[in-house]
Amino acid sequence: VAPPLTVVGCYAHPDDETWSVSGSMALLAARGVRCAVWTATRGEAGQITPATGVPPERLGEVREAEERAALALVGVHEVEFGDFRDGAVADADQAELVRAIGSFLRRLRPDVVVTMERGGNTGHPDHMAVSRATEVAFTAYLAEGPDGERPREPRLYQEGVPRSKLAQLRGLATQVGLEFPDEDQPYAPKSAPDELFSCHVDVSSVAELRLRALLEHRTQLAVGTYQLVVSHPEEVRWWLGTESYIRIHPAPRPAERPEASLIEAFAP
Numbered sequence: 033v034a035p036p037l038t039v040v041g042c043y044a045h046p047d048d049e050t051w052s053v054s055g056s057m058a059l060l061a062a063r064g065v066r067c068a069v070w071t072a073t074r075g076e077a078g079q080i081t082p083a084t085g086v087p088p089e090r091l092g093e094v095r096e097a098e099e100r101a102a103l104a105l106v107g108v109h110e111v112e113f114g115d116f117r118d119g120a121v122a123d124a125d126q127a128e129l130v131r132a133i134g135s136f137l138r139r140l141r142p143d144v145v146v147t148m149e150r151g152g153n154t155g156h157p158d159h160m161a162v163s164r165a166t167e168v169a170f171t172a173y174l175a176e177g178p179d180g181e182r183p184r185e186p187r188l189y190q191e192g193v194p195r196s197k198l199a200q201l202r203g204l205a206t207q208v209g210l211e212f213p214d215e216d217q218p219y220a221p222k223s224a225p226d227e228l229f230s231c232h233v234d235v236s237s238v239a240e241l242r243l244r245a246l247l248e249h250r251t252q253l254a255v256g257t258y259q260l261v262v263s264h265p266e267e268v269r270w271w272l273g274t275e276s277y278i279r280i281h282p283a284p285r286p287a288e289r290p291e292a293s294l295i296e297a298f299a300p
């Protein structure tokens with residue numbers, strides 16, 4: 033009997049996973065797929081929504097708890113944290129970052145690995161470092177070849193925002209009078225060309241759950257795109273209703289039909 037399908041996410045900060053893969057994981061966990069998330073830092077250098085009253089020295093532990101609560105809502109209970117410093121992941125020893133992700137992959141033996149696209153969704157150096165390191169660790173994990181614990185060839189996906197979808201979100205923000213920074217601004221949401229995306233998952237049935245998972249990140253609710261989610265939950269539901277991925281391995285064949293699930297290759 034083959035071991036259960038396993039899907040893991042590798043990210044830099046608590047909440048990256050909720051924005052990125054929470055809808056897909058909600059659907060997969062409900063189908064009995066084992067899902068787990070590794071996060072390089074505890075987000076201890078992030079902003080703090082003043083109303084939460086969280087002192088800066090406690091932010092790391094609070095954000096770890098926020099991520100665990102958000103993931104528990106979507107049915108994901110295996111959550112691990114690295115000991116990298118928030119804001120300094122790109123400056124850390126990159127071989128050590130690859131080793132940490134590699135050891136997570138070897139323990140979990142995933143069939144599907146997800147991280148952010150190479151541009152890090154916002155250009156955040158921590159995001160880009162984890163995306164790069166995940167590709168390197170995945171390549172080594174893939175090279176180990178199949179065995180009894182991992183009989184299937186693993187696949188690597190990078191989550192991102194198609195250019196056309198970001199344009200729609202910008203339109204919505206403008207319409208409701210919220211400022212939405214241009215893509216070239218530091219840490220602004222960034223898109224990738226539509227044609228790179230080879231997997232679009234309809235997660236509309238769990239969009240409400242995703243919204244609630246995002247709201248678990250209480251210390252972050254005054255920051256960036258959260259403002260739109262908090263102030264216009266109805267209007268952003270369509271945004272939360274799809275997740276888009278670029279498949280890195282195996283690379284899509286020419287004219288391949290887009291996938292509709294991260295496990296389509298294993299359980300159509």
Ligand SMILES: [Zn+2]
Pocket residue numbers: 044045048156159
């Ligand atoms: Zn982040």
